[in-house]
Amino acid sequence: MSSAEGSTLSREETGLDSEFSQLLSAARPYQVVVWNDPVNLMTYVSWVFRSYFGHSKSRAEKLMMQVHEEGRAVVSHGPREKAEQDVTAMHQYGLQATLEEAE
Amino acid sequence: MATAFRATTKGYRADLEQHERRLLSSLCADVIQLLESREDEADPADEAAAPDGSASPAGSGSPAGPGSAAEDPAFAHFRAELAGLGGEEPLAPPEDDVLRRLLPDASTDPEEAGHFRRLSENSLRGAKIADLRTARMLLESTPISIDDDVAPVFGRALNDLRLTLASRLQLHSAEDAERVHDLAVGSSAKDTDAFMAEIYTFITWLQETLFSAMTEFLPERGTADDDENADEADPDASGGAGTSAP
Numbered sequence: 001m002s003s004a005e006g007s008t009l010s011r012e013e014t015g016l017d018s019e020f021s022q023l024l025s026a027a028r029p030y031q032v033v034v035w036n037d038p039v040n041l042m043t044y045v046s047w048v049f050r051s052y053f054g055h056s057k058s059r060a061e062k063l064m065m066q067v068h069e070e071g072r073a074v075v076s077h078g079p080r081e082k083a084e085q086d087v088t089a090m091h092q093y094g095l096q097a098t099l100e101e102a103e
Numbered sequence: 104m105a106t107a108f109r110a111t112t113k114g115y116r117a118d119l120e121q122h123e124r125r126l127l128s129s130l131c132a133d134v135i136q137l138l139e140s141r142e143d144e145a146d147p148a149d150e151a152a153a154p155d156g157s158a159s160p161a162g163s164g165s166p167a168g169p170g171s172a173a174e175d176p177a178f179a180h181f182r183a184e185l186a187g188l189g190g191e192e193p194l195a196p197p198e199d200d201v202l203r204r205l206l207p208d209a210s211t212d213p214e215e216a217g218h219f220r221r222l223s224e225n226s227l228r229g230a231k232i233a234d235l236r237t238a239r240m241l242l243e244s245t246p247i248s249i250d251d252d253v254a255p256v257f258g259r260a261l262n263d264l265r266l267t268l269a270s271r272l273q274l275h276s277a278e279d280a281e282r283v284h285d286l287a288v289g290s291s292a293k294d295t296d297a298f299m300a301e302i303y304t305f306i307t308w309l310q311e312t313l314f315s316a317m318t319e320f321l322p323e324r325g326t327a328d329d330d331e332n333a334d335e336a337d338p339d340a341s342g343g344a345g346t347s348a349p
Contacts, residue, residue, distance in 0.1 A: 013204050038280045039269040041307065043314045044262065047321065051255070054324045088211045088223055094262040098210050099219075 029102040030083035032076045037096050048093045049075065052086075077102055086094050105305075107312035115316055117309065121245070126302065128242040130264050131235040134205075137267075138232050141202055143195055146225060193217020194224060201270045205231060205263060234260045244247040254317055261310040268303040272296060 049060035066073035083099040090097035234341035238260035268292035
């Protein structure tokens, strides 16, 4: 959150050329969202969050419940490349996942 | 009658009837075939060869031999790729509902999703085919005994079977899930949907027992999430940072 704000500020302040602003965009933080669906089992989703992300049992179950009740949850943050890896891994496990720029 | 998965000294084990194993295995084969069929739909050569319309249909078994006349479609694609990252055409999602569910969009923005699909769909498809092939091998013996390291592979394959059946059964909501459940336990005169619903319910049960057993053996790694979220100012995580209940 704070880092995204920081990059906006510096772009406005210094009027960067396009090359540098491209660099910035590559470094911008991304997040991976898992969406609710009526097929994937709660046990399974929690297991995936624990085994793939290394989340604790309580954290994994909290994220799983968030997906279930709110329809979506952010499960990981990081640079674009990592988000791409994570979203592909979630797809391999059959979860509905998308990546987006972090707010 | 099948028994639930249970832990053994080196993995997990379940007893399935021969007809149950055959059924699961043939379902895996169907999904493999479906995933393989996507190759034609998503073949980049189709688009690259489009302009002169002379792409020879004589698709010999070997992948595009070098030194063929005119411009090799594979080379045209390669050249397009060299022209710059922006040169990658987005790849349209599959037409088929099941394939769209097994190979979902990675972004809510269709164009972004198309670009990502162009780069990654092929390897995702390959990974799913590999999972399903492993599952078919494991389904050949009885009882089904699965080592720790292949258990996730088998579990993913079961999940893909469930996603496939769910998609064919139009299972998109919690209400649909109830309908499918009622269908499975309902009338004894079975039509195709009722039969699929019954298989879906069976695989759901099997997957649930496998992951319940697997969950018991997951090491508790209580700190990884706190570390990861420390710099992201996640309001949830920062509240209880430091000590997650053991």
